[in-house]
Amino acid sequence: MRCYFHLVSDHDQILDDEGIEVSDLESAKTQALMAVSELQQELGGIVDDWSGWHLRIHSPEGRLLYSFPIVKSSH
Numbered sequence: 879m880r881c882y883f884h885l886v887s888d889h890d891q892i893l894d895d896e897g898i899e900v901s902d903l904e905s906a907k908t909q910a911l912m913a914v915s916e917l918q919q920e921l922g923g924i925v926d927d928w929s930g931w932h933l934r935i936h937s938p939e940g941r942l943l944y945s946f947p948i949v950k951s952s953h
Contacts, residue, residue, distance in 0.1 A: 881906040881943065882936045883913060889930075903943055906935050914948055 882897040900906040910933050918928075928948040935944040 879906075880938050881909075882938070883910055884934045884936060885931060885948070886934055887931045897938070903935075907944060907946075910935055910944075910946075 879902070880897045880899055881903075882894045884894055885892040898906075898909060900909060914933055931948040932945050933948055934942055937943055
């Protein structure tokens with residue numbers, strides 16, 4: 879199944895227009911958590927406050943499959 883990962887806040891959004899193929903929703907959640915961790919490491923101190931941001935996993939039809947808040951990494 880193809881899933882799309884959108885970063886969304888009350889004031890902004892970063893939409894994934896490519897998506898990735900995953901075997902199931904649990905795999906999509908794992909991929910999403912890894913992507914958020916990598917993004918936080920890459921941005922370092924550039925973005926210190928992730929409050930209000932969510933990562934939303936969508937189906938190709940646009941249906942919301944799962945959403946979780948992004949919290950600052952403790953690394």
